[in-house]
Amino acid sequence: MRRAGTVTGAVPRPGLRERKKQRTRDALVRAALELFATRGYEGTTVDDIAAAADVSQRTFFRYFASKEEVTxxxxxxxxxxxxxxxxxxxxxxxxxxxxxxxxxxxxxxxxxxxxxxxxxxxxxxxxxxxxxxxxxxxxxxxxxxxxxxxxxxxxxxxxxxxxxxxxxxxxxxxxxxxxxxxxxxxxxxxxxxxxxxxxxxxxxxxxxxxxxxxxxxxxxxxxxxxxxx
Amino acid sequence: MRRAGTVTGAVPRPGLRERKKQRTRDALVRAALELFATRGYEGTTVDDIAAAADVSQRTFFRYFASKEEVTxxxxxxxxxxxxxxxxxxxxxxxxxxxxxxxxxxxxxxxxxxxxxxxxxxxxxxxxxxxxxxxxxxxxxxxxxxxxxxxxxxxxxxxxxxxxxxxxxxxxxxxxxxxxxxxxxxxxxxxxxxxxxxxxxxxxxxxxxxxxxxxxxxxxxxxxxxxxxx
DNA sequence: TGTCAAGTGTCAGCGGCTGTCACTAGCCTC
DNA sequence: GAGGCTAGTGACAGCCGCTGACACTTGACA
Structure with a gap:
């Protein structure tokens, strides 16, 4: 259990910021895949994905260069x-x-x-x-x-x-x-x-x-x- | 069942309408390829192609389902x-x-x-x-x-x-x-x-x-x- | 605790693509 | 060869993927 900002360890636990980012990315991935599987790819808009992951559309594009990439x-x-x-x-x-x-x-x-x-x-x-x-x-x-x-x-x-x-x-x-x-x-x-x-x-x-x-x-x-x- | 103007041959000469269509399609193809080769694919808009072939953008999409297709x-x-x-x-x-x-x-x-x-x-x-x-x-x-x-x-x-x-x-x-x-x-x-x-x-x-x-x-x-x- | 920057939302805009509708012009019939 | 039919077209409006700009919030660190 390392604290944020730790110095030791081969793989130091990432800070809160980093963890939050990862959670957002995972949420986007899961939301996207779930939507694709149910509504299809073209039937899903980026706005849908962003909404399902509770972020703005602009944020989606900060994590993934394209709708394709998240797939x-x-x-x-x-x-x-x-x-x-x-x-x-x-x-x-x-x-x-x-x-x-x-x-x-x-x-x-x-x-x-x-x-x-x-x-x-x-x-x-x-x-x-x-x-x-x-x-x-x-x-x-x-x-x-x-x-x-x-x-x-x-x-x-x-x-x-x-x-x-x-x-x-x-x-x-x-x-x-x-x-x-x-x-x-x-x-x-x-x-x-x-x-x-x-x-x-x-x-x-x-x-x-x-x-x-x-x-x-x-x-x-x-x-x-x-x-x- | 021959069309007007056609008399002979297994492959009847297409009417004016048909020939005009073919000319338009060829013009679009040539214009598109020429533009792609010089400005690149993404650097060329469908409006550019349509303008170069002297038709409206809407007409381009009546001949080709996408910019990709003409390529x-x-x-x-x-x-x-x-x-x-x-x-x-x-x-x-x-x-x-x-x-x-x-x-x-x-x-x-x-x-x-x-x-x-x-x-x-x-x-x-x-x-x-x-x-x-x-x-x-x-x-x-x-x-x-x-x-x-x-x-x-x-x-x-x-x-x-x-x-x-x-x-x-x-x-x-x-x-x-x-x-x-x-x-x-x-x-x-x-x-x-x-x-x-x-x-x-x-x-x-x-x-x-x-x-x-x-x-x-x-x-x-x-x-x-x-x-x- | 204050400073800084990373991360985010908002807004405005471009380009690919589609639906709609009115109009023009080949084609066909009489 | 006049008139009706319809394929082909242009004009317009709108959706969606994607981007740039800018201001605001919040975690990181001295």
Missing amino acids: FFVPRLAESHVVEAVRGRPPGEAPLETLRRAVLDSWDDIHATIEQLVPLDLHLRVYRVIESTPALLAAHLRRATELEEELARIIAEREGLDLDADPRPRVLVAAFGGVIRVTERLWSAGDDISVAAMHDLMAAYLDRLGPALAENWRTDRAPDRRTET | FFVPRLAESHVVEAVRGRPPGEAPLETLRRAVLDSWDDIHATIEQLVPLDLHLRVYRVIESTPALLAAHLRRATELEEELARIIAEREGLDLDADPRPRVLVAAFGGVIRVTERLWSAGDDISVAAMHDLMAAYLDRLGPALAENWRTDRAPDRRTET
């Missing part, structure tokens, strides 16, 4: 777990395996992070709103490619490669990201919203990545060499 | 060529090869389609604006995933598969799409904006798709079996 506050927190997980993988591991394990192993942490702010159920409902609202889906995809760029940098560094000279990091991450997005969409559209379901779906789809590139699907074997020019 | 008028035309090319590939071809050849072979048609409306140079400048404007980049990515969904449907149909039962069509297209996007970005950022340069870049990156998923990059061989769970 992705929780996902942004979740993403950082994946980035950290990739960074924490043992060196020498095959790149695709690094990404695969990082994502699959992060799910518990991500789950905990989400629940700290909003119920998982609300998160899912908002995710469905994102998928079905063109403006939000677009923003979601843009954020995803930014994350991919960061992951490509990390992979390139791990492998000691120049990102602009060797295509493989970006190519790998692009393919990987594509599969992740497909599974996210299927998961959110499905019935089983458990973390385990998401985990299994991703694992299954990632395992199909190799075979899907294979020469001929009908043989149902994966004959290795793909399009040799 | 993607040309790309949308180009995309249809790719879809047609995929449809036209010989049956029995390996799916990845189908996509690869369809995209690579479409470039001349795409080039012609673009030039019919605006100079290729202007198109490229607008593309750079798209890449560097968050709102437009987001819209671009959303449109790309919609296209991917359509391609996945076509691939599944070619292979006689149920899109929702077999992950491979979506997985393949997602991986493929990711690589295409990476190459587009590199091309637009580079110096050589020729069609040939784009073609070669895509071919090279697509050929790296297999190796990038391979076990270990350092051996520089592609040992086939990837992440077996």
Whole structure:
């Protein structure tokens, strides 16, 4: 129990001001997500959100640059777990395996992070709103490619490669990201919203990545060499 | 059921009304793209575009649902060529090869389609604006995933598969799409904006798709079996 | 306790976008 | 070729996301 203005400690308890700010931000996030989930994104005005959080519209825009930004506050927190997980993988591991394990192993942490702010159920409902609202889906995809760029940098560094000279990091991450997005969409559209379901779906789809590139699907074997020019 | 003035041909010449409409739309597209390329997207108001095309703002919105839509008028035309090319590939071809050849072979048609409306140079400048404007980049990515969904449907149909039962069509297209996007970005950022340069870049990156998923990059061989769970 | 600045509310305004309504001008019929 | 129909348009009013300016309140700290 530290007092405001404390000097000691690695993570000193923030002052009243800081705590109040955090409470306001959380209130705005929760109010926004709740409204989005019930009335939809376009059916919710910023004034509505501000009113629900009991602040002025101007204050909303001091916390979030846009209505869009508040929507992705929780996902942004979740993403950082994946980035950290990739960074924490043992060196020498095959790149695709690094990404695969990082994502699959992060799910518990991500789950905990989400629940700290909003119920998982609300998160899912908002995710469905994102998928079905063109403006939000677009923003979601843009954020995803930014994350991919960061992951490509990390992979390139791990492998000691120049990102602009060797295509493989970006190519790998692009393919990987594509599969992740497909599974996210299927998961959110499905019935089983458990973390385990998401985990299994991703694992299954990632395992199909190799075979899907294979020469001929009908043989149902994966004959290795793909399009040799 | 021929209209006045039309006598022959499977594609009757449209009436004055229709031609006037097309002229107005083309004028709006050209005015918009020219302004975007010079002043930037956000630096251009819809009033500016309407004024440049000599119509009212209200009329602009009768032709395009949004400022964003006019930006993607040309790309949308180009995309249809790719879809047609995929449809036209010989049956029995390996799916990845189908996509690869369809995209690579479409470039001349795409080039012609673009030039019919605006100079290729202007198109490229607008593309750079798209890449560097968050709102437009987001819209671009959303449109790309919609296209991917359509391609996945076509691939599944070619292979006689149920899109929702077999992950491979979506997985393949997602991986493929990711690589295409990476190459587009590199091309637009580079110096050589020729069609040939784009073609070669895509071919090279697509050929790296297999190796990038391979076990270990350092051996520089592609040992086939990837992440077996 | 007084000073300072962070945080906030209020107000005014711009730009994207929409609904409405009256008017003009191609098109079609007689 | 005159007149009616309606697609296309301009003018206007208004909503909503977002921003700048300014004054007021309140936590932080000497």
